[in-house]
Amino acid sequence: MTLPPKGSRWPVGLAAGAALLLLLLGVVMAHYEDTLYSQQQQRSFQDLAEILAASVTAAIEFDDSKAAQEYVDALKVNPAILAAGVFSAQGRIAAFNRSGIAPLARPQSPGTRESGDNIISTTVPVEQKGHVVGFVSLQAAGEPPARRMARYLGLILLGAMAALVIAVLNLSQVALVSRARQLSDVNARLRQEMLERARTEEALRQSQKMEAIGQLSGGIAHDFNNLIMIAKGNLMLLRRRTGLNEHLRFVINADAALDRAAGLTQRILAFSRQQALTPRPIDISELVRGMADLLRHSAGETIAIRTDLQAKWLVSCDANQMENVLLNLAINARDAMPEGGTLALETRDIVLDRAPDGAEEVQPGSYVQLSVSDTGLGMSEEVRHRAVDPFFTTKPQGKGTGLGLSTSFGFVRQSRGYLTIDSAPAKGTRITIYMPKLQEQST
Amino acid sequence: MTGQTARIWHAVAGAIVLGALACNAGAQPSLEYAVKAEYLAKLSPFIDWPAGSFDSAAAPINLCLLGADPFGAVLDRAAGAEVLARVIAVRRLPSPDLADSCHILYLGAAAPALPEALGGRPVLTVSDSDAIPAMIQFVIRQNHVRFIIDEDAARRAGLHISAKLLALAIAVKRGPP
Numbered sequence: 001m002t003l004p005p006k007g008s009r010w011p012v013g014l015a016a017g018a019a020l021l022l023l024l025l026g027v028v029m030a031h032y033e034d035t036l037y038s039q040q041q042q043r044s045f046q047d048l049a050e051i052l053a054a055s056v057t058a059a060i061e062f063d064d065s066k067a068a069q070e071y072v073d074a075l076k077v078n079p080a081i082l083a084a085g086v087f088s089a090q091g092r093i094a095a096f097n098r099s100g101i102a103p104l105a106r107p108q109s110p111g112t113r114e115s116g117d118n119i120i121s122t123t124v125p126v127e128q129k130g131h132v133v134g135f136v137s138l139q140a141a142g143e144p145p146a147r148r149m150a151r152y153l154g155l156i157l158l159g160a161m162a163a164l165v166i167a168v169l170n171l172s173q174v175a176l177v178s179r180a181r182q183l184s185d186v187n188a189r190l191r192q193e194m195l196e197r198a199r200t201e202e203a204l205r206q207s208q209k210m211e212a213i214g215q216l217s218g219g220i221a222h223d224f225n226n227l228i229m230i231a232k233g234n235l236m237l238l239r240r241r242t243g244l245n246e247h248l249r250f251v252i253n254a255d256a257a258l259d260r261a262a263g264l265t266q267r268i269l270a271f272s273r274q275q276a277l278t279p280r281p282i283d284i285s286e287l288v289r290g291m292a293d294l295l296r297h298s299a300g301e302t303i304a305i306r307t308d309l310q311a312k313w314l315v316s317c318d319a320n321q322m323e324n325v326l327l328n329l330a331i332n333a334r335d336a337m338p339e340g341g342t343l344a345l346e347t348r349d350i351v352l353d354r355a356p357d358g359a360e361e362v363q364p365g366s367y368v369q370l371s372v373s374d375t376g377l378g379m380s381e382e383v384r385h386r387a388v389d390p391f392f393t394t395k396p397q398g399k400g401t402g403l404g405l406s407t408s409f410g411f412v413r414q415s416r417g418y419l420t421i422d423s424a425p426a427k428g429t430r431i432t433i434y435m436p437k438l439q440e441q442s443t
Numbered sequence: 444m445t446g447q448t449a450r451i452w453h454a455v456a457g458a459i460v461l462g463a464l465a466c467n468a469g470a471q472p473s474l475e476y477a478v479k480a481e482y483l484a485k486l487s488p489f490i491d492w493p494a495g496s497f498d499s500a501a502a503p504i505n506l507c508l509l510g511a512d513p514f515g516a517v518l519d520r521a522a523g524a525e526v527l528a529r530v531i532a533v534r535r536l537p538s539p540d541l542a543d544s545c546h547i548l549y550l551g552a553a554a555p556a557l558p559e560a561l562g563g564r565p566v567l568t569v570s571d572s573d574a575i576p577a578m579i580q581f582v583i584r585q586n587h588v589r590f591i592i593d594e595d596a597a598r599r600a601g602l603h604i605s606a607k608l609l610a611l612a613i614a615v616k617r618g619p620p
Contacts (some may be wrong), residue, residue, distance in 0.1 A: 058607035061485045
């Protein structure tokens with residue numbers, strides 16, 4: 001739906017102009033009509049005078065005022081005619097005038113004119129075979145202006161009506177446009193809210209899923225761990241009894257397998273946020289610096305490591321687990337850059353007034369930000385979405401457990417921090433961890 | 444304008460003449476005849492003669508007198524004052540034989556009887572006496588010269604008399620149309 005821009009008022013202006021034009025046209029037409037009517041009225045009285053003049057030629061020629069008077073008196077039936085007169089060369093031979101009207105004097109010259117008080121005077125020559133033998137004069141009352149105006153009232157009313165209709169149409173048009181604009185605003189807001197709600201629901205579902213998986217796998221892992229411990233204890237007793245013979249080898253193998261199984265349960269506990277942590281205040285910049293050698297070693301020759309460690313604030317977390325997280329992320333980054341590239345490790349102190357873009361779950365506050373970024377393959381939107389799901393992996397069979405990112409995520413969340421993933425195919429990946437700043441309670 | 448001026452002059456002259464005639468009857472015609480002379484001269488615009496009555500477009504209207512002439516020079520003056528398409532030629536006829544060349548024929552006192560042949564000719568006859576029958580007869584009513592019109596006779600002669608003139612007549616004789 002397209003709406004005219006809010007500032008646009010051209011239809012109103014146009015309509016007002018049209019209405020004004022109509023009214024103006026009405027006035028002009030009324031004036032024109034009036035002039036025409038006035039001329040016509042003068043013309044009709046002049047015609048009357050000419051008829052009288054043609055009738056009285058013989059009366060003038062033979063000096064018959066009685067006959068002339070009869071012609072003049074015939075005009076009395078027309079109430080508009082106030083006075084009339086027939087004049088020969090000698091003077092007036094016949095005339096009449098209504099009471100209150102002065103008798104007509106012998107006219108000087110022919111012609112028709114209308115005086116200010118709406119009296120039309122007309123004088124025409126009486127001609128006999130081409131020469132003037134006398135004059136006929138008429139004085140008549142024109143239609144008074146009030147009566148004339150009344151006749152044009154219809155026209156003016158019509159114009160006013162048209163103007164009114166246009167005005168009403170316009171007002172309703174303006175109201176409609178503003179209503180439509182309101183509706184479209186409301187609609188946009190509604191759609192925005194629906195979108196946000198859908199996103200929130202999706203996030204809630206994801207977190208519930210993770211919660212369920214975590215509780216389930218955490219419970220299993222605990223029980224499993226106890227069983228492993230029982231198996232390990234029994235193996236230890238068996239080892240003492242067996243002594244140094246060839247059977248000892250089997251016991252050692254079984255023990256090693258149990259150790260690996262124990263490690264696995266530890267990781268399951270980690271992503272289910274149920275692992276036993278021993279948090280203490282640590283400086284993450286220092287932690288990264290201490291791991292530099294190890295990281296360089298595990299990254300390999302083709303990958304350059306760049307560090308930018310500015311964070312000064314302390315955070316409270318389990319240092320060993322944090323190291324594990326860092327190592328996990330570095331290995332993921334390395335695997336994403338088979339052709340080599342740059343692994344960047346950055347830390348800085350940050351105060352968030354609002355959630356950063358693309359990480360709406362992060363609450364405002366003071367954080368130490370740790371980011372691990374690579375220049376590798378990157379992830380599709382779908383992969384990025386599922387990246388922290390346990391057992392989800394893009395690595396070949398047997399190469400990864402699908403637990404690296406999920407355990408890192410679980411640890412960070414258990415430590416009241418946040419982990420966000422920013423990635424796009426061929427654009428590399430940037431993992432950012434926000435750890436809440438440690439509040440100095442003593443000082 | 445000159446015609447009008449002449450007319451005014453004429454009217455004034457008529458009034459003077461009236462006074463003059465009162466004490467000098469005989470030598471000059473009375474006011475009555477001055478008016479009649481003027482009317483005679485003014486008749487022609489109200490009469491339609493049939494086609495062929497005039498020899499040419501410029502031919503004069505022959506105003507003839509038969510019998511006694513009561514007008515004298517007044518008629519010639521009145522005829523000369525009329526400004527019309529045709530000139531009015533006043534002819535005093537010695538004998539009725541010449542009457543068929545007239546357009547208007549005034550029959551004065553003791554006018555000889557008209558020849559039979561004139562009956563069908565388009566000649567407007569005028570008299571001022573009951574004794575002499577004519578198409579237009581001048582009469583005096585209330586000190587005004589008026590006329591009686593025998594429209595029937597005029598029509599028989601092929602003449603058409605204007606309704607304007609008929610309207611002024613105190614009587615109009617009409618036969619069956």
